[in-house]
Amino acid sequence: MSRKPASRPPRAAKPFGGENLLFLTDAQLRQGVELMFFAYRDMIADADRLLADRGYGRAHHRCLHFVWRRPGLSVTELLEILRVTKQSLNRVLRQLVADDMIRSTVDDVDRRRRALVLTEEGEALARALSSAQNERMRRVFREAGPEAVQAFKTVLAGMIDEDRRDAALALIEDRDA
Amino acid sequence: MSRKPASRPPRAAKPFGGENLLFLTDAQLRQGVELMFFAYRDMIADADRLLADRGYGRAHHRCLHFVWRRPGLSVTELLEILRVTKQSLNRVLRQLVADDMIRSTVDDVDRRRRALVLTEEGEALARALSSAQNERMRRVFREAGPEAVQAFKTVLAGMIDEDRRDAALALIEDRDA
DNA sequence: CTTGGACAGTCAACAAGGCTGACGTAAAAA
DNA sequence: TTTTTACGTCAGCCTTGTTGACTGTCCAAG
Numbered sequence: 001m002s003r004k005p006a007s008r009p010p011r012a013a014k015p016f017g018g019e020n021l022l023f024l025t026d027a028q029l030r031q032g033v034e035l036m037f038f039a040y041r042d043m044i045a046d047a048d049r050l051l052a053d054r055g056y057g058r059a060h061h062r063c064l065h066f067v068w069r070r071p072g073l074s075v076t077e078l079l080e081i082l083r084v085t086k087q088s089l090n091r092v093l094r095q096l097v098a099d100d101m102i103r104s105t106v107d108d109v110d111r112r113r114r115a116l117v118l119t120e121e122g123e124a125l126a127r128a129l130s131s132a133q134n135e136r137m138r139r140v141f142r143e144a145g146p147e148a149v150q151a152f153k154t155v156l157a158g159m160i161d162e163d164r165r166d167a168a169l170a171l172i173e174d175r176d177a
Numbered sequence: 178m179s180r181k182p183a184s185r186p187p188r189a190a191k192p193f194g195g196e197n198l199l200f201l202t203d204a205q206l207r208q209g210v211e212l213m214f215f216a217y218r219d220m221i222a223d224a225d226r227l228l229a230d231r232g233y234g235r236a237h238h239r240c241l242h243f244v245w246r247r248p249g250l251s252v253t254e255l256l257e258i259l260r261v262t263k264q265s266l267n268r269v270l271r272q273l274v275a276d277d278m279i280r281s282t283v284d285d286v287d288r289r290r291r292a293l294v295l296t297e298e299g300e301a302l303a304r305a306l307s308s309a310q311n312e313r314m315r316r317v318f319r320e321a322g323p324e325a326v327q328a329f330k331t332v333l334a335g336m337i338d339e340d341r342r343d344a345a346l347a348l349i350e351d352r353d354a
Numbered sequence: 355c356t357t358g359g360a361c362a363g364t365c366a367a368c369a370a371g372g373c374t375g376a377c378g379t380a381a382a383a384a
Numbered sequence: 385t386t387t388t389t390a391c392g393t394c395a396g397c398c399t400t401g402t403t404g405a406c407t408g409t410c411c412a413a414g
Contacts, residue, residue: 140335151328158317159216
């Protein structure tokens, strides 16, 4: 909670106060949180514009994205990735199926399950959305350089809840590369 | 859009494929986007639990947070930080004032403006929310080390829209440190 | 072989919190 | 004086989260 600790060493003029051993103050941690807020919002905004044209929202985006990356996954699997209720997901999924973006077929071995895949149109949209975000990412990554990108990813990975970190990291692994 | 480029060099087994000059592929950029999604969601979740106890949501959190960091700011200034409509903000603000979390007083020099400040109760909640998130941040920052944290912040800052990056960075600057 | 429980998915209804548009008031600026 | 700015508010809409109740499928214990 530290509010104005009694005595503090002088601050260097470096950006983000990067001098050793002073990077764990409440103020520094709060900066991290706030940066996440601003960066996430602006990152998302690029795709939002594309989605608005079609009358879709972020829920549609997330859905399209993960079906794109994991073709054939079931509704329950998608539920676990997105961490929303199945009722909430179902509404969006129904729309996307009706719009012929996603094809939902009954699983052969377990007929309770549905296998979700993108149609051509769905894949085109998923790629367009990804591109919109990649543009921003690419500029930032290039400016920051490979070591900074590596550190960036390591810190983000550390922020994921420990009990599902491995699952999340496995999910984003580069499978078709 | 590169999908399976015709020829590709073999991948190293490093985490996140960190070998030089291969960190700008679409797959790498997509990983960055996905990590932001998972990390942001889990980071937010800590505070969400505290908020739910009081019947508040993220909108209240953001509002409390920035009034805490910028005591005395006006409604218009808060509007510009949060980038929502005044109707949307006003709904939340009205609640927080009614609950005696935020005090809204007429500005002395320009009596059209309201100066927003937290009450003691409001500040206690703002601190509790901040602490909840700092706990996670602290662990991650400590594990990653100062250089990684510096890189993390640099990349996030780069993701903010250029035309408001300076304003955002000024806002998160450590003012009372 | 039947039946009861667990699991996958769907439908209905509600709440939070975004949005737009229109309007009113008070104070400052021109 | 007129116009602009800052703020508040009403009404209504949309997306996306929630819970509750329901159907269909599978499997295992009786």
